[in-house]
Amino acid sequence: MNINKHVRHKNWLKFSLLTGLLVLLGGCSQAPKKVESQIDYAKYSQQVEPLASELGEKEEYEFALDLARLEVNRKRYERAEFLLKKLRKAESQDIRLYRLLGKVYEAQQKNQLALIAWQEAAKLPDKTLDDESELARLSLVExxxxxxxxxxxxxxxxxxxxxxxxxxxxxxxxxxxxxxxxxxxxxxxxxxxxxxxxxxxxxxxxxxxxxxx
Missing domain, CATH: 1.25.40.10 (Tetratricopeptide repeat domain)
Incomplete structure (x- = not known):
């Protein structure tokens, strides 16, 4: 991987993480309560590196994927779809993305797209019988x-x-x-x-x- 491509990839993953965090923060319905503390946050922030900078590319990718799963579990399907599409640009051969996309599209009654997602999953070498079962089920539905x-x-x-x-x-x-x-x-x-x-x-x-x- 050349330097420019590496930097672009790192920047994209940072963007994905930031997007996911904004999504989570956007779902909060209450403002945080102010807590009295003797901690010098200004000093602390100067001494400790941000979490995102401590993660490698793989860890950042997995973190973003976990955010997408969280959005699926919370039935925030549009947000999950947005994250999964971004992740797919970085790793198009990850079968987990297509499994989640299949669920997200079907939950939004986008059965044609769900079918395509399961078709893509079934093409990958690590497919399982469950993946084929989901593909066949959607085929019957359609x-x-x-x-x-x-x-x-x-x-x-x-x-x-x-x-x-x-x-x-x-x-x-x-x-x-x-x-x-x-x-x-x-x-x-x-x-x-x-x-x-x-x-x-x-x-x-x-x-x-x-x-x-």
Missing amino acids: GRYDDAESLYRDWLKRPEMTVQVSALNNLGFSALLQKNYLDAQGYFEEALQKDPLNTKALNNLKLVKTLVN
């Missing part, structure tokens, strides 16, 4: 049944029996949404062949039988 079913069929190739059963249940649910009741019934019955005590498959099969008959 009526993109082929995309969701493609993921579920990939799960059928996995060795874990629980994952295969989940795939069959989800394939059945996708068929149910499309009113392909006989296909749905077949998927649920296949799931029960693998796991006869699977309550989700049992309940789904009862439901679809009422629609077929």
Whole structure:
């Protein structure tokens, strides 16, 4: 990294931290009470370095990411989105950003953007089954049944029996949404062949039988 690029990167992270702190301060509803103290704050401020200058680039990035999580937990989705977009410019391969963006966009009823966020997460090497599950779920919500079913069929190739059963249940649910009741019934019955005590498959099969008959 050349000196100019390094300085620009450092300055951006400082900006992110400052932005996050301003966001938190902006959420305070009460003015702080004045507390009497014998501390010489002027002298103290001259002796102690600011916190931000003591953090490395990685620590600053993680701090800003924690601020974004805090905003998500507080349901301040626009503020979280602003921070996450800034962080993405610094580290576009961090899967945590896309997971949070998926939640933020869906909470704001921006399902198309949420779907794109989960698609980006699913492209990264450290994706998990949960990431694929969220992508498939959003695909079903948006009526993109082929995309969701493609993921579920990939799960059928996995060795874990629980994952295969989940795939069959989800394939059945996708068929149910499309009113392909006989296909749905077949998927649920296949799931029960693998796991006869699977309550989700049992309940789904009862439901679809009422629609077929």
